[in-house]
Amino acid sequence: MLYKGLKNKLMCAIGACLLSTSVIAADFPSRDIRLIVPWAAGGGADGISRKISNIAEKELPKSIYVENINGAVTATGLMQMSRSRPDGHTIGVLTYDSLITLPRGKMVPGYSLDKMSMIARITKEADAVVVSKQSGFNSFEELIEAAKAKPNTIRIGVAPKGSGPYLAVHRLEKLTGVDFNIITYPGSSSAETEALLSGELDAAISSLGDFSGIIESGDAKGVVELSSEQNPSYLNVPPIKTFGYELETGSFILLAAPKGTPKEAITTLENAFKTAYDSKEFKEWIVKVGVTPSWLGSAEVQTWIDELQSSTFKEMDALGL
Structure with missing residues (x-):
């Protein structure tokens, strides 16, 4: 009888929990939604997150508000998100470091993508190869031909060892069969910009947005984006897939x-953000900031993450990183 009584209580507890969950889901959202951006306010990820959430909330009975919680290469904010009540009222933004740098380095105890459910991918900001005006190169083909003719002489600047651009240049070498003279620069792309202007570099790898100033002035030129999709903000810069290569590197949201x-x-969140993504307001705005809109829904994004990690970690292993 005691066992039967405990069993009945357990079944009632489980039933109540399931009922509570279904009620929460039916009433969702019942309060404003907190969107944690794991970077400081004012950056690219912050700006895009605020813009699309401002549009998405129009599809919901409640508001979406952004909270910036930076630190530990996005881990601080995302761990707060993953520890929140799993009812959809707290969500977070993930970037390259969230998917690659943190899982690879295992640098923050307790951080794990297994503690998160993916909603969607919104954008990609591909790395690009930019050449200086002084280099004399006018196209990707010219750059590769010169690198093949004179191995280790074409100077190309990237961020430090282990970064996305650092991996990108080595993957580019492998795909095209060339050897560049790779020079790393700490900090932001501003150091690479100065090196391109001074003639210290022939080329550099970062996003086109990072070099927008010297591209607009004519002191540099984007010759290829390391992507399979055309960037609508830079229609004169072809994606590398145009040349028959498969190489996707860069950041994303x-x-x-x-x-x-x-x-x-x-599903409710995904639909709201997809409507915002498809809106004329977002499409026109995203082009102005030089980022490629690139949607993947909840049914597809996890497969993309798994493939990205697999290929990137394989390259890191090959480079001893």
Whole structure:
């Protein structure tokens, strides 16, 4: 009788929990939604997150507000998100470091993508190869031909060892069969910009947005984006797929919720952000900031993450990183 009584209580507890979850999902959202951006206010990820959430909230009965919680290469904010109640009222923004740098380095105890449910990918900001005016190169083909003719002489600048651009240049060498003279620069791309202007570099790798000033002035030229999609902001810069190569590198913005968030809440959020993504307002705005809109929904984004990690970690292993 005691066992039967405990069993009945357990079944009632489980039933109540399931009922509570279904009620929460049915009423979602019942309060304003907190969007954690794990970078300081004012950056690119922050600006894009604020813009699309401002449009997305028009599809919901409640507002979406952004909270910037930076630190530990995005881990601080995302761990707060993943530890929040899994009801869809707290979500977070993930970038390259969230998917690659942190999982690879295992640098923050407790951080894990397994504690998150992916909602969607919104944008990609591909790395690009930019050449200086002084180099004399006018196209990607000219750059590669020169690198093949004179190995280790074409000077190309990238961020430090282990960064996305650092991996990109080595992957580019492997794909095209060339050897560049690779020079690393700490900090932001401003050092590479100065090196391109001074003639210290022939080329550099970062996003086109990072070099927009010297591209607009004519002191540098984007010759290829390391992407399969055309950047609508730079229609004169072809994606590398145009030349028959498969190489996707750069940053991106993803949205995620705590693991265990009801499917109904995930779907509601995904639909709201997809409507915002498809809006004329967002499409026109995103082109102005030089970022490529690139949507993947909840059914597709996890597969993309798995493939990205697999290929990137394989390259890191080959480079001993």
